Amino acid sequence: MLYREAGQYKTSYAEDQQIFPIRQDRIAVALIVAVALVAVPLLASDYLYTAILIPFLILSLAAIGLNILVGYCGQISLGTGGFMAVGAYAAYNLCLRIEWLPLPIAILLAGLIAALAGILFGIPSLRIKGFYLAVATLAAQFFIDWLFARIGWFTNYTPSGSIVAPQLNVFGWIVDTPMEKYLFTLIVVALFALVAKNLVRGRIGRTWMAIRDMDIAAEIIGIRPLTAKLSAFAVSSFFVGVAGALWGFVHLGSWEPLAFGINRSFQLLFMIIIGGLGSILGCFLGAAFIMIVPLVLNQVPTALGIPLSTASISHMEAMIFGVMIVFFLIVEPHGFARLWSLAKEKLRIWPFPH
Amino acid sequence: MSRFNWYVSAAAAAAMLAGTALPAFAQEQFIPVLSYRSGAYAPNGIPFANGFTDYLKLIQERDGGVNGVKLAFEECETGYATDRGVECYERLKAKGATGASAVSPLSTGITFALTEKVPGDKIPLITMGYGRSESSVGSVFTWNFPILGTYWSAADILLQHIAQISGGTAKLKGKKIALVYHDSPYGKEPIPVLEDRAKSWGYKFQAIPVTHPGVEQKSAWLQIRQSRPDFVFLWGWGVMNSTSVKEAAAVNYPRDKMYGVWWSGAEPDVTPAGDGAKGYNALALHPPGSDFVVHREVFKHVYDKGKGSAKKEEVGEVLYNRGLINAMLTVEGIRTAMAKHGNKPMTGEQVRWGLENLDLTPAKIAALGFEGLVPAVKLSCADHEGVARAYIQQWDGKKWVKKSDWIAADQSYLRPMMEAAAKKYGQGKNIQPRDCGKQS
Numbered sequence: 001m002l003y004r005e006a007g008q009y010k011t012s013y014a015e016d017q018q019i020f021p022i023r024q025d026r027i028a029v030a031l032i033v034a035v036a037l038v039a040v041p042l043l044a045s046d047y048l049y050t051a052i053l054i055p056f057l058i059l060s061l062a063a064i065g066l067n068i069l070v071g072y073c074g075q076i077s078l079g080t081g082g083f084m085a086v087g088a089y090a091a092y093n094l095c096l097r098i099e100w101l102p103l104p105i106a107i108l109l110a111g112l113i114a115a116l117a118g119i120l121f122g123i124p125s126l127r128i129k130g131f132y133l134a135v136a137t138l139a140a141q142f143f144i145d146w147l148f149a150r151i152g153w154f155t156n157y158t159p160s161g162s163i164v165a166p167q168l169n170v171f172g173w174i175v176d177t178p179m180e181k182y183l184f185t186l187i188v189v190a191l192f193a194l195v196a197k198n199l200v201r202g203r204i205g206r207t208w209m210a211i212r213d214m215d216i217a218a219e220i221i222g223i224r225p226l227t228a229k230l231s232a233f234a235v236s237s238f239f240v241g242v243a244g245a246l247w248g249f250v251h252l253g254s255w256e257p258l259a260f261g262i263n264r265s266f267q268l269l270f271m272i273i274i275g276g277l278g279s280i281l282g283c284f285l286g287a288a289f290i291m292i293v294p295l296v297l298n299q300v301p302t303a304l305g306i307p308l309s310t311a312s313i314s315h316m317e318a319m320i321f322g323v324m325i326v327f328f329l330i331v332e333p334h335g336f337a338r339l340w341s342l343a344k345e346k347l348r349i350w351p352f353p354h
Numbered sequence: 355m356s357r358f359n360w361y362v363s364a365a366a367a368a369a370m371l372a373g374t375a376l377p378a379f380a381q382e383q384f385i386p387v388l389s390y391r392s393g394a395y396a397p398n399g400i401p402f403a404n405g406f407t408d409y410l411k412l413i414q415e416r417d418g419g420v421n422g423v424k425l426a427f428e429e430c431e432t433g434y435a436t437d438r439g440v441e442c443y444e445r446l447k448a449k450g451a452t453g454a455s456a457v458s459p460l461s462t463g464i465t466f467a468l469t470e471k472v473p474g475d476k477i478p479l480i481t482m483g484y485g486r487s488e489s490s491v492g493s494v495f496t497w498n499f500p501i502l503g504t505y506w507s508a509a510d511i512l513l514q515h516i517a518q519i520s521g522g523t524a525k526l527k528g529k530k531i532a533l534v535y536h537d538s539p540y541g542k543e544p545i546p547v548l549e550d551r552a553k554s555w556g557y558k559f560q561a562i563p564v565t566h567p568g569v570e571q572k573s574a575w576l577q578i579r580q581s582r583p584d585f586v587f588l589w590g591w592g593v594m595n596s597t598s599v600k601e602a603a604a605v606n607y608p609r610d611k612m613y614g615v616w617w618s619g620a621e622p623d624v625t626p627a628g629d630g631a632k633g634y635n636a637l638a639l640h641p642p643g644s645d646f647v648v649h650r651e652v653f654k655h656v657y658d659k660g661k662g663s664a665k666k667e668e669v670g671e672v673l674y675n676r677g678l679i680n681a682m683l684t685v686e687g688i689r690t691a692m693a694k695h696g697n698k699p700m701t702g703e704q705v706r707w708g709l710e711n712l713d714l715t716p717a718k719i720a721a722l723g724f725e726g727l728v729p730a731v732k733l734s735c736a737d738h739e740g741v742a743r744a745y746i747q748q749w750d751g752k753k754w755v756k757k758s759d760w761i762a763a764d765q766s767y768l769r770p771m772m773e774a775a776a777k778k779y780g781q782g783k784n785i786q787p788r789d790c791g792k793q794s
Contacts, residue, residue, distance in 0.1 A: 047448070051440070051444040161542045162463075162466045164783065166783070252436075253471065254469065255436075256466070261566075309391065310389060311391030311396070311431065314391075
């Protein structure tokens with residue numbers, strides 16, 4: 001009833017091609033942004049910011065980056081954690097060695113450096129596909145792990161290999177309380193999500209999708225696999241690198257290579273598989289599911305006052321979470337984003353389905 | 355039952371449960387317990403957590419809290435993972451009447467992450483025998499308390515011991531020392547001291563990393579077999595320790611040339627290797643055993659009432675005792691703070707003052723029941739470590755046997771290194787070191 005587009009006429013191409021063609025969607029998105037920008041800062045606690053919202057937003061951004069590569073261009077990557085590490089360590093070294101460099105510029109430059117690393121490790125994708133490419137990107141993950149753990153220069157020769165992010169100074173705005181960190185992350189992630197959405201529905205995104213759907217056919221209609229694949233690697237790694245820099249600077253504050261290990265790569269891959277390959281919304285849904293559900297499961301027994309040892313709680317958390325992943329993948333192999341679009345289609349014709 | 359009724363009763367039940375769960379933290383001193391009872395590090399995490407919580411229970415049952423202020427505590431499972439540890443810290447930091455009193459993460463990785471967070475939250479971070487070595491410089495690391503020893507102290511004590519048994523530091527010239535370490539900040543911590551001493555004492559130093567969680571060490575021990583070092587230092591944790599001892603037996607490296615840090619010298623580290631562990635040495639921060647006064651009290655007031663966290667025979671294991679000591683230091687920090695601020699729940703800031711002014715004289719330690727377990731400790735604004743000493747213990751196949759006297763770390767050597775490292779950290783973070791002369 002409420003969710004109906006009858007009467008919303010498009011009188012220009014621009015209107016027809018906008019990101020959210022349905023008015024209700026635009027209102028909903030505006031509401032979400034307003035809630036995130038105004039209501040959350042008024043209500044949220046430190047715990048909500050530092051343990052849930054900030055990591056959720058940053059991982060969503062990394063998932064968007066990975067989704068561009070895997071979901072839109074069809075190139076599997078297991079090196080996401082490594083590219084996040086490149087972003088984080090690059091931002092650290094830029095801030096350390098070029099003191100006058102403003103932080104946002106350093107983060108963007110770190111993203112560019114990660115993009116270069118992505119292009120480098122994306123070159124094998126021109127010759128190999130599928131599982132073989134996954135193995136090649138896995139090599140990137142291990143190489144980058146090794147690089148930052150063993151080469152002292154990258155960590156400024158700190159004895160333990162753990163490095164500390166400098167103060168966050170965004171053009172004079174000292175970001176140090178959890179709320180400020182949240183707002184900073186939110187702004188960055190929202191801007192990048194908008195950029196990603198526009199990239200994937202434009203010419204570049206269409207070349208990626210053509211390569212994904214059938215690379216030979218794409219080549220025949222005049223898409224150069226070299227530029228399409230490498231640009232996907234570059235853009236993807238850029239997003240992932242920025243997320244890595246945020247993860248180190250805003251979320252952790254101090255980190256070691258383990259923070260960007262192979263588990264991080266798998267976690268991000270699970271996020272986009274559960275959330276939905278080839279969907280920007282799916283990245284947020286997947287990140288929320290993979291990151292927040294275990295924390296909730298972990299706290300439910302205590303909140304309900306059920307006396308269980310922390311060990312049994314954490315075992316149960318792993319079991320229930322595993323069952324949930326299997327359940328959702330069976331119910332909808334295309335992820336939460338697909339579930340959402342099905343729900344939307346049903347809503348549009350409710351209460352009179354065909 | 356109709357579906358509607360079922361919903362209603364379920365909702366009612368949930369509401370009831372939620373009601374009972376409302377925290378009764380009226381005037382209680384809250385202590386967060388970051389523990390790990392699952393995962394690859396659980397064999398070591400469990401006894402420590404049991405000792406820690408048992409001591410808090412003892413204070414509760416025997417004394418009714420600290421100076422009449424009841425203690426409250428909650429465990430949170432970190433799995434030794436940094437991100438979950440930070441989440442646990444955030445979850446627990448604001449609980450209780452005055453927030454968390456002090457946090458002991460039992461993980462160097464989590465310590466590094468929390469070091470950045472505790473100054474903002476004003477919660478002291480107790481890292482007893484682990485953590486950042488330079489954090490013993492209290493003028494820069496206001497909120498860190500690596501009481502009773504750091505990894506730099508541990509490395510120095512081990513070197514002193516092997517110099518002693520080799521017949522002086524001059525005899526170490528040309529010898530080979532290998533460090534098999536957990537590839538994390540924890541394992542990397544001792545490297546600067548070992549490298550620096552290698553320069554002046556003339557031994558050859560070889561660092562061999564083992565990746566988390568440390569169950570795959572074949573290549574590390576192959577390296578050992580090839581280079582045949584004179585001594586192997588082990589900086590492992592969890593299943594990595596027992597795997598190392600097993601692998602040493604497999605490549606036939608003499609176990610009595612192996613020296614573990616005090617985190618590689620507990621029962622779960624050697625018992626899985628069976629007879630292969632015989633002769634393996636490790637540092638001991640404190641003796642094992644359950645015949646100290648505090649254990650009698652724990653048995654009487656906690657276990658006889660059926661409230662113990664561990665099995666009775668596990669009381670007195672190495673890491674159990676370490677948990678007891680860690681909890682005792684936390685409680686005494688609170689008690690010292692109360693002496694200044696009155697008998698009410700202390701804030702983290704007040705507990706920090708209490709820890710910094712902690713002065714455990716031998717008489718006080720005896721009164722607490724820790725005689726023989728803990729040396730006299732006195733902390734100050736400049737020195738957050740207090741005392742750094744250990745002895746060498748050897749596994750005889752059944753129990754740990756004391757093999758050396760207490761060895762104190764050489765502060766005249768370590769202190770300048772720590773101060774230089776702390777200064778570097780402070781400059782990077784724009785921290786103005788406190789003037790310790792002016793502190794009360």
